[in-house]
Amino acid sequence: MVGDNPISVSDIKRVLRRWWWILPITTVFFGGLGTLAALVLPKKYMSQTMVLVEQPTVSDKIVAPVINEDLNRRLESMQQQILSRSRLQPVIEKLNLYPNERGKVHMEDLVDRLRSGVKITPLEPMAGTQNRQFPGFYINVTFNNGQLAQQICSEITSMFLAENAKKRGDATGRTVEFVQQALSEAQKKLDDQDAKLAAFKQRHPYEQPGTENTNLSLLTGMNTQLESNTQSLSRAQQEKALTESLLAQQEASWKQSISSETGANPETLDQQLTVLQDQLVNLEARYTPQHPDVLKTQRAIEELKKRIAAQQRAGVPAPAISKPNAIEPPNLQQLRARLRQEDISIADLTKAQATIQAQIRTLQGRIQSSPVVEQEFKDLTRDYQTASENYNDLLKKSNSAELAGVLENKQESETFNIFDPPSLPNQPSFPNKLLFAGGGFGGGLAIGFALLYLLAAMDKSLHNERDVERGLKLPLLVSIPSLDVVAGQVKRVANMVDKDLQPQRGVSA
Numbered sequence: 001m002v003g004d005n006p007i008s009v010s011d012i013k014r015v016l017r018r019w020w021w022i023l024p025i026t027t028v029f030f031g032g033l034g035t036l037a038a039l040v041l042p043k044k045y046m047s048q049t050m051v052l053v054e055q056p057t058v059s060d061k062i063v064a065p066v067i068n069e070d071l072n073r074r075l076e077s078m079q080q081q082i083l084s085r086s087r088l089q090p091v092i093e094k095l096n097l098y099p100n101e102r103g104k105v106h107m108e109d110l111v112d113r114l115r116s117g118v119k120i121t122p123l124e125p126m127a128g129t130q131n132r133q134f135p136g137f138y139i140n141v142t143f144n145n146g147q148l149a150q151q152i153c154s155e156i157t158s159m160f161l162a163e164n165a166k167k168r169g170d171a172t173g174r175t176v177e178f179v180q181q182a183l184s185e186a187q188k189k190l191d192d193q194d195a196k197l198a199a200f201k202q203r204h205p206y207e208q209p210g211t212e213n214t215n216l217s218l219l220t221g222m223n224t225q226l227e228s229n230t231q232s233l234s235r236a237q238q239e240k241a242l243t244e245s246l247l248a249q250q251e252a253s254w255k256q257s258i259s260s261e262t263g264a265n266p267e268t269l270d271q272q273l274t275v276l277q278d279q280l281v282n283l284e285a286r287y288t289p290q291h292p293d294v295l296k297t298q299r300a301i302e303e304l305k306k307r308i309a310a311q312q313r314a315g316v317p318a319p320a321i322s323k324p325n326a327i328e329p330p331n332l333q334q335l336r337a338r339l340r341q342e343d344i345s346i347a348d349l350t351k352a353q354a355t356i357q358a359q360i361r362t363l364q365g366r367i368q369s370s371p372v373v374e375q376e377f378k379d380l381t382r383d384y385q386t387a388s389e390n391y392n393d394l395l396k397k398s399n400s401a402e403l404a405g406v407l408e409n410k411q412e413s414e415t416f417n418i419f420d421p422p423s424l425p426n427q428p429s430f431p432n433k434l435l436f437a438g439g440g441f442g443g444g445l446a447i448g449f450a451l452l453y454l455l456a457a458m459d460k461s462l463h464n465e466r467d468v469e470r471g472l473k474l475p476l477l478v479s480i481p482s483l484d485v486v487a488g489q490v491k492r493v494a495n496m497v498d499k500d501l502q503p504q505r506g507v508s509a
Contacts, residue, residue, distance in 0.1 A: 026448035034440020153422035
């Protein structure tokens with residue numbers, strides 16, 4: 001009896017002696033069943049090819065790659081695209097796959113069936129390498145015909161190679177186009193900033209940073225020139241006043257001499273009056289009204305006016321002055337020329353003074369506006385520098401992208417190369433006869449042992465003292481061995497006795 005009790009070695013021996021025939025039956029039956037299944041099941045042939053990922057021939061330190069996407073994700077993306085219906089349906093139609101089922105089964109089901117037979121397996125990188133990117137991948141295609149499996153594998157491999165070249169070419173083209181567009185916009189911004197900076201320099205040619213010392217030096221020089229000009233103008237005005245005084249005196253003397261020669265007449269008195277009036281104007285410009293010379297001249301003018309009035313009342317005719325006597329002497333002419341020259345000099349000095357004052361005001365305005373102009377210049381310079389750096393950076397990227405495009409066109413960048421062409425399978429990969437037969441025999445043996453265990457577990461009979469004590473839950477008082485056991489023991493004892501008596505019999509004889 002086994003029941004819930006653990007199976008002992010004696011139980012195993014007893015079960016094997018009783019039901020040993022179950023093991024060969026189950027082993028042979030299931031082994032034959034596995035062999036039959038290997039012969040009956042539809043055969044599948046697997047074609048395999050290995051594609052290696054060739055690294056660029058030019059170092060990425062010289063030409064930066066355009067595509068930085070991880071190869072694993074890129075391969076997964078390509079796998080999803082290649083195994084889509086739009087890609088696999090043309091393969092089914094081109095190779096005339098599933099000819100008997102195409103009119104009965106929906107195309108989606110046929111595509112799913114073909115997709116299930118395609119497997120992409122990445123190659124593992126070598127241990128110890130720092131680059132964890134896989135060096136290539138396997139393409140396995142399983143189909144019910146070996147030649148068709150090879151052709152399908154070739155089509156799938158060609159699609160992978162073409163898709164990789166297309167993706168890299170498109171990515172390179174889009175990158176070059178994007179960088180060129182960004183470069184054009186950056187150049188436009190740089191030109192705008194350059195134009196603004198040039199216009200600023202034209203508006204403020206003398207107020208840019210670094211011109212403060214120059215403007216201060218110019219202002220100091222202008223102040224010195226203004227002081228010198230003011231002194232020169234003052235001297236010129238003094239000389240003019242002196243010349244006018246000399247001219248008035250000599251002209252008065254000349255007119256008096258003419259009067260003494262011709263006699264007093266209204267015309268001469270009028271001339272004397274004019275001279276005295278001019279002299280009074282000059283004296284009033286130089287002195288105060290209480291100055292003795294001013295008062296003396298005023299009295300002389302009044303006396304002349306009285307004399308002129310008396311002559312007019314008396315009706316005295318005015319004698320004509322001879323022409324030779326009307327010509328001014330050379331000294332008067334020199335004084336008048338000198339006076340005109342001094343007027344010209346004063347006018348030039350006054351004009352120069354106005355010019356210098358205007359220049360001083362301009363320089364003062366420049367110095368006062370320098371902080372504002374400097375801040376504006378810094379803003380323009382910073383914007384120009386930013387635009388210039390952006391343009392130079394995009395220019396480098398554009399050149400790099402164009403070089404990458406050249407490498408893509410020459411197939412010098414990362415490419416997929418077929419290392420092993422698609423194989424032509426001669427033996428089916430499924431079902432494997434040895435695997436099926438071995439699995440059947442092993443499964444039959446396992447099932448046989450399972451049946452033996454069930455038989456032993458279901459056995460309720462009592463075979464020894466342990467089974468009696470555990471089954472009845474009572475102590476064992478006495479046990480009667482089976483007759484075959486007693487007979488065997490008696491036979492063994494008899495044999496031992498015969499062996500002991502044989503030497504004694506030989507001695508008595």
